[in-house]
Amino acid sequence: MKGLGGHVSVAYKDLCLFLDVQLPVGFKMPKFDLYDGYEDSVAHLRGFCSKMRGAGGKDELLMAYFSYSLSGAALEWYTRQDHSRWYTWDDLAQAFTRHFQYNIKIVLDRLSLTKIEKKPSESFIEYGFRWREQAARVNSPMGESKMVESFLQALEPIYFGYLISAIGKSFNEVVKIGGMVEEGIKSSKIMSHQSNYPRHSE
Numbered sequence: 001m002k003g004l005g006g007h008v009s010v011a012y013k014d015l016c017l018f019l020d021v022q023l024p025v026g027f028k029m030p031k032f033d034l035y036d037g038y039e040d041s042v043a044h045l046r047g048f049c050s051k052m053r054g055a056g057g058k059d060e061l062l063m064a065y066f067s068y069s070l071s072g073a074a075l076e077w078y079t080r081q082d083h084s085r086w087y088t089w090d091d092l093a094q095a096f097t098r099h100f101q102y103n104i105k106i107v108l109d110r111l112s113l114t115k116i117e118k119k120p121s122e123s124f125i126e127y128g129f130r131w132r133e134q135a136a137r138v139n140s141p142m143g144e145s146k147m148v149e150s151f152l153q154a155l156e157p158i159y160f161g162y163l164i165s166a167i168g169k170s171f172n173e174v175v176k177i178g179g180m181v182e183e184g185i186k187s188s189k190i191m192s193h194q195s196n197y198p199r200h201s202e
Contacts, residue, residue, distance in 0.1 A: 005183035028054070038074035044069070045093055059089040064091060094201070110138060110146075114153040124159070124182040128175030136158070147171050158185065 017172055029053040035044040048069045052062055063086060066076050078098060086092045118127040131154065137146055142150065148171055152163055155178075162181045166174045184190035 018194055029065070030054075032069035034071040035069060035074050036071045037077065041097050043098065062089045063092050069179070110150055113138065113150045116154050118156065124178040125175055128171075128178060132171060144170060148174055160188075162190075 023156065027106055030052060033047055048066065049062070063083075067075060070078055081095065086095070113131070116131050116134055118124065122130070125159070128151070131151055132147070135142065135150070144169070146164070148167060148169070151171065151174065152167070159178055159181055160161055163174055164175055169177075175191070179188060
């Protein structure tokens with residue numbers, strides 16, 4: 001089969017990178033946290049390996065199914081690699097961390113935390129947990145009240161409008177209230193007229 005534009009083959013044997021790899025009998029593929037290339041790459045490798053314990057640590061299985069844990073820029077990077085140079089899992093892991101190591105070196109400041117937006121694919125509670133994980137990487141640790149203030153500044157206007165009154169509560173309480181607001185929006189009990197809730201000035 002000719003490739004697109006005569007250059008890229010879309011034949012199954014060319015698209016499937018590890019044709020001969022088979023999962024062990026009874027192994028159930030875990031649900032992975034997808035890595036998009038913008039967070040700690042080493043932390044992702046740890047999480048992936050932990051979830052693939054049932055594969056028995058076999059290099060070929062880890063390498064074959066690593067792409068299942070990737071999305072966006074990270075998945076694009078993976079598909080463009082010369083996989084013939086990866087003889088072991090360590091080869092893949094080293095190449096992966098070298099390419100995305102800049103995410104480990106980035107030290108967030110408080111202003112950058114206010115730029116972390118909720119992804120369309122995640123719930124408010126998932127967003128809150130992800131935001132707090134990033135807040136823990138800030139060089140100068142924040143107290144609970146400062147963390148809540150920074151989190152509120154990162155919110156979309158509809159959420160900010162309802163959660164501004166939550167200042168003084170714990171971060172977990174704020175996230176819980178945000179989850180309730182989200183459910184209210186989904187059920188139309190809360191109208192999502194963002195223009196009614198101007199974004200807090202920074």
